[in-house]
Amino acid sequence: MMTRRVYRLMAALVAAFAFSAPLLAAPIEAEGVADMEAGSPAAREMAIRDALQQAAISNGAELQSLQLMQSGTLSESSVLSAPALQGKVKILLEYTKNGMYHVRLSIDPQASAAGPVASAPTPTQNANCGMPAGRTLRRKLLTTYFYVVNPSEANDLRNLATALPADLARRLRQQNQFDVRNAGHLTVLSNMAADEPVAGWETVRELGRREDVQFVVAGRVLSTGVVAKSVRHTMFESNNTSQQGAYYTGPLAGMFGQAFKYEPSARQFDLEVWVYDALTGAVLADQRISQVARGKVVAQLPVDFATAAFWDGDYGSVVNALLDQATRQLGDVLSCIPLSAKVVKVEDGRQVFINAGGLDGMKVGDQMLLYKPRSAQIVRSGGGVRELGVPEDLSGTITLTQVQPNFSIAQVQSARLKVEEGDYVRFMTRR
Structure with missing residues (x-):
């Protein structure tokens, strides 16, 4: 059978x-x-x-x-x-x-x-995104202030709200996909504690115009709190109750210099990261990463966040791995979005200057699609509250004729609409 x-x-x-x-x-x-x-x-x-x-x-x-x-x-x-x-x-x-x-x-x-037909991509680069062979197009990105929901939990992590975006900027630069700027003193929400990420669309668009970037990153540190404690035997250790722990003070406490300390043994790091399209203010990603670190998770003295002293600890080691994960996820979200640049000057209606150049990966002969945003027709959902983006009209194409480090000059090949400052171009892969 x-x-x-x-x-x-x-x-x-x-x-x-x-x-x-x-x-x-x-x-x-x-x-x-x-x-x-x-x-x-x-x-x-x-x-x-x-x-x-x-x-x-x-x-x-x-x-x-x-x-x-x-x-x-x-x-x-x-x-x-x-x-x-x-x-x-x-x-x-x-x-x-x-x-x-x-x-x-x-x-x-x-x-x-x-089998493979080209050199292997970098770990964070999606090989299937039509990038030009042998080079990387670098998109402009801005990191901003990360709000700490419970600052009392992080009293031993100095400058967490501003050092975190600075460290994310450093990690993103290492990917070589982005031209990253840090503005850790700027916020995207008027009420960082209560507002939803989508509420920041107008501020993001203003930051995009002012800082000349394609993407904006912000977020919240939801928790750095202790989630477990354990008893540890100590000898001749001061009962400094300012630390996140407690000491046994009952009978025989302190005899021969010994004590039993009740101290943190597990601590959480819970982070929310938002990625915005700077042109439209739309939220491209709202990601949350969280993990519990175990061991000696609270330093005896406060340390500056994202310094060698912090990374060396048990808690810092886990946070370091989490931020690596967040950086990879950011790269995955943005790697297939075409490089976008802005028309900053037009001469004789046929020659345009764009704010992307050799440092961004541009080369003479590159073709780009030309778009005109319809800013007065913002698309909304959720009862007209949530901003989804700005519709665009595909107008034509341009070809780069001169490339400087920070800008390029292009000739308009075709355009069904008048080319103006404020129009956008996107890289067009040669097929």
Whole structure:
């Protein structure tokens, strides 16, 4: 009886593999279209994205790790944020008809099994985000004040509210994905104790304009409190009751210099981190990380947060690992968002200056999509309270003709709308 069941199970597995393998191996074809009103380069980019979306919808899954193959040459990776299917993308046909740009492509799910085609990404860099080969585009980011909900719990951690964003800025700089500035004295919420992160949208937009950044990071330290205590035997130790502990003072206490100290043995670090889009003020991520440290978790004397003296302790070691985790999560959230820059000057309607240059990874010949934000039409939800963002009109494309360290000059290739200061451009990967 058991043998028969095993045979049936094996037969079912073989049949399932036989039927599923051809489906997985077969290339997926899809076609995308886009209006050419903004010019051919922009329309082509939009048509490719549309084709990838159609492929995902028709196959009931999203795609990831899509490596574009064109004219027999593997260029770079693209992504449609996915957990399931991987493969290489090849452009089969592209043409224009009746004012529309058409792209037909195929996705080979098995081609990715051939192995890596480029150098390995950094640990925090998503390899599937269409970055230009051999270089990194650095987005501008601002870290701000972190409110400490219970300051009495953190009386031994000096400067926690301002040293924390400074330390996050340091860690983010090490990723080489961001040009990070710290403004630990600035807050995004008028009431940091009670307001929800979404309430800071207007302040974030002002910070974005004033500090010239693409993203803003803020947050709250929800707890640094002691969650457990234990008894420790001491000899000739002062009963300094200012520490977060207590001493036994009953019979025989202090005899021959000995005592029993009731002191913290476990302490929590609970952190909430918010990431904002500086253009719209929208919350891109609201993440919470928490862990309990055990051992000697309260220093005898106060120490400055994020210093060597703090990291050396049992509590500091756990906090250090948590902040590494927070930094990785920030990198994961932002790594696939295209670099965005602002038009800061326009000459003769055809030459534009943008606030991104060589230090941000720009190179002569780069193409960027040109957008015009409709700031007067902010999109809201939740009964008109929550800000979701600002709609944009895709206007055309620009090509960089000169790159300085902190800015670039570009020529407008196409624009269906008047190009003005305050317009935005986003990096367009070459496909």
